Amino acid sequence: MPISDDAVLNDLVEQALSLKSIHGKLFIDTSTVHPSTSSAVAEALKAKGAHFIASPVFGASPVAAAGKLIFAMAGSQDQISRVSPYIQDVMGRQIINMGADVHSSSLLKISGNIFVIGFQELIAEAQVFAEKTGLGTARMEEFIGGMFGPVLESYSKRMTSGAYAPPLDTPPGFAVSLASKDVRHALAIAEEKGCQLPTLETAQNRMTKAREYAGESLDSSSVYGIARLEAGLPFWSENSRQGN
Structure with a gap:
């Protein structure tokens, strides 16, 4: 489901939080939302034992189709390392590691x-x-x-x-x-x-x-x-x- 704005992201996260268990699950958001929204989502998922990476991307549709996006990723460094092989030179040409604070990538x-x-x-x-x-x-x-x-x-x-x-x-x-x-x-x-x-x-x-x-x-x-x-x-x- 496309995440067009903060309200859609919040709605999807609420649906995820309503599930019986999301412990250990990893959620990656590549949309553009307000930094405070990313921080709130990360805290809500963390409280349920889930992981969150804020990873907005730079590049229009043709760039995405060519696998040349730039990913600005923030969150658990272990989780970023886990998903990087699926992104670098596959979906994107560069990963900018923004550290642990998801606020920074947004x-x-x-x-x-x-x-x-x-x-x-x-x-x-x-x-x-x-x-x-x-x-x-x-x-x-x-x-x-x-x-x-x-x-x-x-x-x-x-x-x-x-x-x-x-x-x-x-x-x-x-x-x-x-x-x-x-x-x-x-x-x-x-x-x-x-x-x-x-x-x-x-x-x-x-x-x-x-x-x-x-x-x-x-x-x-x-x-x-x-x-x-x-x-x-x-x-x-x-x-x-x-x-x-």
């Missing part, structure tokens, strides 16, 4: 998504700038790939290919609803710690507007559609679902 995942969403926001703005000035999105994308490498180029391609608003029968690479949830966690932690994430605030505002404008079947890169609208361009590009 925090790293949320921190990592600051980059993912922030880069998407910046690239969306740059590509709209390129279109409005006549430079052209193709030249901008070539520069992004040459200067910053294939990862940022792939973010650009999600916009220029129209994947930011895919056909309704095609699932998005990183659903806007999940991205918005992750950004809410990051902004809440930032507020708690007395720091600011203005780029993420802009991205969150644009993702919210995109969902209001075009519904939920959007990628997180749909910030591009709203950046286009704000610049006087259509939300839909010629390659997106209502542009072709």
